[in-house]
Amino acid sequence: MRLIHKFLLVYLIISLVAFGIGGMVTYYIFSKEIERETNFELLHKVRYLKDMMEKGVSYKILMQDKIHIDQIPSSKTIKDSTVFSDTLAYHRYSKAVIIQRKIDAYRNIQDTTYHFSIYETVIEPEDTKNSATRSMVILFLVLVAFSLVLSFFISKWLLSAFHVSLIEMKKFSIQSSKPIQLPVSSTYEFKNLNKFINQMTTKAINDYKNLKEFGENLSHEISTPLAVANGKLDLLLQETNLPENQISLVITAQKAIQKLSKIQRAISLLTKIENAEFANVKPLDISGVINKMVKEFIELAELKEIKVTTDIEADILINMDSTLAEILFSNLLQNAVKHNIPNGTIRIELNQKRFSIANTGIKPVESPEKYFFRFKKNNQSSESLGLGLSIVKKICDISGFDINYNFQQEAKEHKISIQFQKL
Amino acid sequence: MKILIIEDNNELRENMESYLTQEGFLCELAESKSAAMDKLTSFLYDIILLDIMLPDGSGMDILSHIKSRGIKSGVLIISGKDSMDDKIQGLDYGADDYITKPFFLPELNARIKSIYRRKKFDGDNLIRFEEITINPETREAKVNMHLLEFTRKEYELLVYFIANKNRILTKQAIAEHLWGDFADSLDSHDFVYQHIKNLRKKITNAGGADYLSTIYGMGYKFSTEQ
Numbered sequence: 186m187r188l189i190h191k192f193l194l195v196y197l198i199i200s201l202v203a204f205g206i207g208g209m210v211t212y213y214i215f216s217k218e219i220e221r222e223t224n225f226e227l228l229h230k231v232r233y234l235k236d237m238m239e240k241g242v243s244y245k246i247l248m249q250d251k252i253h254i255d256q257i258p259s260s261k262t263i264k265d266s267t268v269f270s271d272t273l274a275y276h277r278y279s280k281a282v283i284i285q286r287k288i289d290a291y292r293n294i295q296d297t298t299y300h301f302s303i304y305e306t307v308i309e310p311e312d313t314k315n316s317a318t319r320s321m322v323i324l325f326l327v328l329v330a331f332s333l334v335l336s337f338f339i340s341k342w343l344l345s346a347f348h349v350s351l352i353e354m355k356k357f358s359i360q361s362s363k364p365i366q367l368p369v370s371s372t373y374e375f376k377n378l379n380k381f382i383n384q385m386t387t388k389a390i391n392d393y394k395n396l397k398e399f400g401e402n403l404s405h406e407i408s409t410p411l412a413v414a415n416g417k418l419d420l421l422l423q424e425t426n427l428p429e430n431q432i433s434l435v436i437t438a439q440k441a442i443q444k445l446s447k448i449q450r451a452i453s454l455l456t457k458i459e460n461a462e463f464a465n466v467k468p469l470d471i472s473g474v475i476n477k478m479v480k481e482f483i484e485l486a487e488l489k490e491i492k493v494t495t496d497i498e499a500d501i502l503i504n505m506d507s508t509l510a511e512i513l514f515s516n517l518l519q520n521a522v523k524h525n526i527p528n529g530t531i532r533i534e535l536n537q538k539r540f541s542i543a544n545t546g547i548k549p550v551e552s553p554e555k556y557f558f559r560f561k562k563n564n565q566s567s568e569s570l571g572l573g574l575s576i577v578k579k580i581c582d583i584s585g586f587d588i589n590y591n592f593q594q595e596a597k598e599h600k601i602s603i604q605f606q607k608l
Numbered sequence: 609m610k611i612l613i614i615e616d617n618n619e620l621r622e623n624m625e626s627y628l629t630q631e632g633f634l635c636e637l638a639e640s641k642s643a644a645m646d647k648l649t650s651f652l653y654d655i656i657l658l659d660i661m662l663p664d665g666s667g668m669d670i671l672s673h674i675k676s677r678g679i680k681s682g683v684l685i686i687s688g689k690d691s692m693d694d695k696i697q698g699l700d701y702g703a704d705d706y707i708t709k710p711f712f713l714p715e716l717n718a719r720i721k722s723i724y725r726r727k728k729f730d731g732d733n734l735i736r737f738e739e740i741t742i743n744p745e746t747r748e749a750k751v752n753m754h755l756l757e758f759t760r761k762e763y764e765l766l767v768y769f770i771a772n773k774n775r776i777l778t779k780q781a782i783a784e785h786l787w788g789d790f791a792d793s794l795d796s797h798d799f800v801y802q803h804i805k806n807l808r809k810k811i812t813n814a815g816g817a818d819y820l821s822t823i824y825g826m827g828y829k830f831s832t833e834q
Contacts, residue, residue, distance in 0.1 A: 416623030
């Protein structure tokens with residue numbers, strides 16, 4: 186539900202209550218006013234009749250429909266008094282008993298007391314009520330109609346600043362290093378929102394920049410001491426007459442340095458991929474890339490007596506960054522060779538829809554998809570880094586590919602498929 | 609061969625100097641951009657080892673200075689950053705090769721020799737070791753006059769061994785040389801063993817002497833001494 190519709194709904198509910206109360210108040214005021222006017226009219230009539238009688242007109246002549254005058258026997262003396270009341274009386278023209286306003290007045294005229302009893306038809310309360318209700322309903326409907334039309338324009342005009350902010354936010358990229366700059370809105374809330382968006386994006390960009398610089402600096406700062414240590418060990422190794430156990434110590438130390446360096450490079454690569462630093466996306470002949478990689482690894486595979494079969498369609502063009510493509514396919518091929526068994530096989534297939542690589546190997550301990558997580562290895566004590574498939578996964582994510590990994594029990598085959606177009 | 613080592617880290621500079629001096633190269637050192645500029649105006653070098661990040665400026669500035677003055681030295685960039693951009697930029701600016709820290713000193717040595725060979729336009733370009741002759745242009749190796757049928761990796765391996773003759777080369781250093789970034793799995797060491805076995809077989813089958821000795825199963829040495 187749109188914001189404006191919610192506003193409108195709440196507004197109309199409140200209006201409905203207000204109109205209800207308004208109707209009752211109107212009815213009450215109208216009734217009072219009618220009663221007052223009728224009373225005034227009746228009093229006026231009594232005064233007129235009294236005047237006529239004081240001028241000597243007989244009260245009998247003055248009597249007519251709705252006017253009744255009695256002479257009170259002189260034995261009793263009654264003071265002038267006036268009493269109003271509502272009464273049911275027969276109405277001659279409507280031929281029905283309806284509510285009428287009645288005045289009972291006692292007046293002393295020339296030492297004689299007369300009782301005036303006059304009826305006046307009034308507007309019926311039912312009619313007043315109906316009229317009040319009807320006018321309130323009509324007013325309410327008019328209000329609804331106006332609100333609907335108005336809301337359409339108001340949402341366009343009032344929320345335009347908000348929509349502008351929304352569009353700008355959608356366009357925002359943390360790598361662009363440009364904070365969102367929004368036009369100043371005259372609305373307090375939007376002004377606040379835009380200010381916040383601006384501050385937040387500026388901060389996000391700064392944090393991102395710092396993190397990136399930190400990563401780059403760390404990479405550089407670590408690599409130099411590693412190079413120093415590795416070099417010292419190289420020199421030590423060249424010392425003549427170094428006993429076997431010491432050579433072994435040196436080589437083990439160098440292995441550790443190499444591993445540290447590989448981890449640092451792999452993580453730095455992952456960060457770079459995450460930061461979308463490889464964004465040179467264009468149609469790439471991946472048939473060529475894969476054929477090149479196969480050539481690179483075929484010698485290794487043959488050394489391990491692994492049979493490689495390929496079914497690579499020529500000239501397959503896929504939108505992706507060329508550096509990422511090389512990293513992706515070399516990682517997959519490397520894995521297929523590395524985790525293979527002697528006399529095993531590797532099958533590589535490529536067509537416009539998908540790429541798949543299947544290799545024989547030992548049964549994985551856990552669900553194969555788990556190897557997409559960082560540092561997840563089949564054998565935790567193994568020398569491999571456990572970052573290869575994380576990199577593969579990241580590259581697929583960033584290139585918009587679907588990747589899945591499964592193990593076929595009977596064939597003892599690991600199979601990784603990459604779907605180029607998302608299904 | 610005269611080499612200028614431009615590197616701000618003392619220890620790393622000494623490592624390189626020590627290893628390269630043993631190779632019989634003449635090394636001079638510069639720890640900053642200004643020191644390097646001074647040396648470059650007064651002396652000529654065959655090879656310049658260039659660190660990109662220096663305390664008083666960028667190695668790229670030195671590189672453009674070298675190129676603008678038409679100095680004919682070979683330039684090998686030594687960078688702490690494993691960054692594609694730096695690599696591409698360095699090579700675009702006219703550097704001959706690029707090596708990322710940390711590296712093996714034998715690798716540095718092999719790269720320097722390779723640049724030196726490529727730069728030496730005058731005269732003989734062949735690599736010779738006893739009865740073995742290698743032609744880097746045609747990528748052919750011969751024992752006496754007998755042509756060896758090498759795979760690409762075997763060829764690279766032989767060149768690497770000869771560049772670092774009489775030195776212990778560990779399996780790791782060899783794997784790193786042959787496969788670079790792909791050498792991350794340490795079972796590539798088995799591949800090293802296989803390659804070396806094949807290399808040795810091919811040389812001896814062609815009538816060459818066996819110059820390869822195994823160092824306690826951890827490394828290899830290519831030398832005439834036994």
